[in-house]
Amino acid sequence: MCASTTMTEPEGERERERERGPRFTVGYALAPKKQNSFIRDSLVNLARSRGIDLVKIDPNRALADQGPFHCVLHKLYGPEWKKQLGEFRLRNPNAVIIDSPDAIERLHNRISMLQVVSELEIEPRSLTFGIPKQIVIYDKETLFDRQSWVALKFPVISKPLVADGSAKSHKMALVYNHDGLNKLKPPIVLQEFVNHGGVIFKVYVVGSHVQCVKRKSLPDVSASSSSTSGDAAVLPFSQVSNIATDKKAEEKYYEMMDLDDTKMPPQEFIEGIANGLRGALKLNLFNFDVIRDARESC
Ligand SMILES: Nc1ncnc2c1ncn2[C@@H]1O[C@H](COP(=O)(O)OP(=O)(O)OP(=O)(O)O)[C@@H](O)[C@H]1O
Numbered sequence: 001m002c003a004s005t006t007m008t009e010p011e012g013e014r015e016r017e018r019e020r021g022p023r024f025t026v027g028y029a030l031a032p033k034k035q036n037s038f039i040r041d042s043l044v045n046l047a048r049s050r051g052i053d054l055v056k057i058d059p060n061r062a063l064a065d066q067g068p069f070h071c072v073l074h075k076l077y078g079p080e081w082k083k084q085l086g087e088f089r090l091r092n093p094n095a096v097i098i099d100s101p102d103a104i105e106r107l108h109n110r111i112s113m114l115q116v117v118s119e120l121e122i123e124p125r126s127l128t129f130g131i132p133k134q135i136v137i138y139d140k141e142t143l144f145d146r147q148s149w150v151a152l153k154f155p156v157i158s159k160p161l162v163a164d165g166s167a168k169s170h171k172m173a174l175v176y177n178h179d180g181l182n183k184l185k186p187p188i189v190l191q192e193f194v195n196h197g198g199v200i201f202k203v204y205v206v207g208s209h210v211q212c213v214k215r216k217s218l219p220d221v222s223a224s225s226s227s228t229s230g231d232a233a234v235l236p237f238s239q240v241s242n243i244a245t246d247k248k249a250e251e252k253y254y255e256m257m258d259l260d261d262t263k264m265p266p267q268e269f270i271e272g273i274a275n276g277l278r279g280a281l282k283l284n285l286f287n288f289d290v291i292r293d294a295r296e297s298c
């Protein structure tokens with residue numbers, strides 16, 4: 001005879017809860033576009049099966065009145081949101097915020113975001129890395145002052161100095177020569193174009209997890225292109241490396257550029273850079289791009 005006990009439903013749920021272990025609630029605050037691409041049912045279900053409940057934060061209500069959250073994962077900007085996070089942190093000192101606005105702030109400027117790169121020391125030393133030559137141009141006067149250009153050679157990429165996640169912050173241009181300067185709108189960073197075989201490596205870092213993927217990029221530029229004149233001396237573009245919405249176009253590009261055969265950078269090298277950046281930037285969640293200088297073997 002086997003002993004059996006009959007439990008009421010709530011007791012059964014509480015028993016199952018005890019078996020499942022504690023739940024961990026993660027509140028996420030993302031722009032609609034990012035939420036649609038990131039918070040998929042597959043992610044929500046996988047998280048739930050691992051004891052993590054993903055809960056949407058309503059950015060139009062006080063964050064401190066929502067929750068409770070063990071962790072807040074966010075990618076919103078602006079002083080009001082920063083204030084909300086500050087009040088939330090005061091009320092929930094043990095909650096984890098990924099990532100703190102102060103740590104993210106330096107990524108909103110295309111000069112300060114790269115400053116830590118030059119201080120990194122990565123193994124193996126056989127592989128080198130760095131930042132392409134670049135200058136900051138704050139106004140039109142400096143833009144047309146040849147002296148400000150002496151260290152730079154064309155073609156260059158023009159990037160908005162501010163990198164705040166807005167569509168405007170991704171409005172870039174490839175500038176073949178001086179004829180293309182009058183279309184530029186400071187404040188901008190001008191960075192020497194590096195031929196890199198049309199492939200960019202996007203590296204996603206979550207804590208100690210590092211994932212490197214290949215993405216399409218701008219094709220190489222021939223030396224003769226610097227003679228391009230007039231309006232053709234500047235080629236505007238934006239978010240060329242993002243996952244294409246048009247899968248067919250993406251496949252065609254990969255075929256044309258033969259990207260499938262492009263060798264990935266050594267994982268140890270990429271992890272070294274990721275770990276170095278994580279420590280220096282004090283961030284848990286970020287991504288960065290790597291281009292392989294076509295003049296080097298690696
Ligand atoms: N110095 C460079 N030489 C050659 N191509 C470059 C250079 N800098 C940027 N690019 C090209 O411009 C694209 C966007 O530049 P970058 O990645 O710096 O901006 P971003 O705002 O991070 O863009 P995204 O959000 O698409 O990653 C890169 O994916 C690459 O195709």
Ligand SMILES: O=P(O)(O)O[C@H]1[C@H](O)[C@H](O)[C@H](OP(=O)(O)O)[C@@H](OP(=O)(O)O)[C@@H]1O
Nearest residue numbers: 033034075163164165166202241242243287
């Ligand atoms: O191809 P993905 O989606 O990884 O491209 C990212 C890109 O790498 C940057 O992370 C962008 O963030 P910001 O530079 O902060 O704008 C992402 O833009 P987002 O508006 O979708 O967050 C791109 O998706």
